[in-house]
Amino acid sequence: MNRFSNDDIAAVYRVIAERRDVRHFLSDPIDPDLMVRVLQAAHLAPSVGFMQPWRFIRIVDPARRQAVYELVEQERIATAHALAQREDEFMRLKVEGIRECGEVLVVALMDRCEEHVFGRRTLPEMDLASVSCAIQNMWLAARAEGIGMGWVSMFEPEQLKQLLQMPAGAKPIAILCLGHVAAFYAKPMLEQQGWAARQSLSDLLFVDRWGAIESPAVPE
């Protein structure tokens, strides 16, 4: 039958609910076989025109990892200034775990994706959409395996591209930190720390046109 067992459905909903964007890691190494499994989970993501536009760069050399960290730190300062009135509050947030996590992966869009016209003629950004689905697969697989993962998007892409010698059409879109954790946050870290609140799903769901709220409201 098409439907999974109740237990398996519950496991799928549980991993979706308990996945977290993690910034606090233990430095223990990750089992290499586990890394292969979560990368294979990423590679099973959907992609527009089956173009499989994801590329993964494992950062293994400590000096290379330090250089990645420095790019992020530079952008963290720039972000803080741009936030103006919330600058101090922002600077107290932990926004990455690059130096202490077990594995750092840079994820990039491939070059030459303009050759894949099917499904992205009017929406060329669909390569990013596909790679994001792959990252979400990896996030969920890692969570089930007990490994935390964080997506750091705080960097200047052109600088990271040069650092990792990417070709003209490629673009880095994520620095992923993966690692063992003492515990997963009970709620998203930015919610726990009062940075932003969870919205009500019923406010985000419309019928037939933007802004038309369904009645009765979706239960939360």
Added chain:
Amino acid sequence: MNRFSNDDIAAVYRVIAERRDVRHFLSDPIDPDLMVRVLQAAHLAPSVGFMQPWRFIRIVDPARRQAVYELVEQERIATAHALAQREDEFMRLKVEGIRECGEVLVVALMDRCEEHVFGRRTLPEMDLASVSCAIQNMWLAARAEGIGMGWVSMFEPEQLKQLLQMPAGAKPIAILCLGHVAAFYAKPMLEQQGWAARQSLSDLLFVDRWGAIESPAVPE
């Protein structure tokens, strides 16, 4: 403990492996409670700065659904012409199931996302990345529940935006078809039909810089 049980880990990997981008639907209606569950799964996705940039528009009115279909059909013809030498092959592919599926949802990026500077100052497209993670959650939840889902990106976004009366900063990025299916494809449909081949993960995985293949290669 942080790690799920072996059975639950297997369920997570199974749903990732058996999820398909579906274009062939039965027209039976979807249980409204199931729709709420998969939308809640979407809403549990990560988002940059916890901005939760996803908006969902259920297409309920049959005339509205027909209008959405016509936008896609128009772009399908334009895509076929753009594909040139593969035009005939493309026109034989089934690329959407809008008229026959149980539910059509349009997913959009919210307006005013420029207010959320944290994590997207240098990568403003991170709102699309977050919404794509939400769609992947929905895809996996639907698959576990035995419901097929397809992401149609073949439309002119400005036209769909006008049809659904979206505000200036909002943008539609997906037409999702959800529905019961006779069976899930054994492999991705575009792979089954010979449109494109599954790449080898080891060709997509580099070390420390673009193009540096890890040795020994990742087992497939």
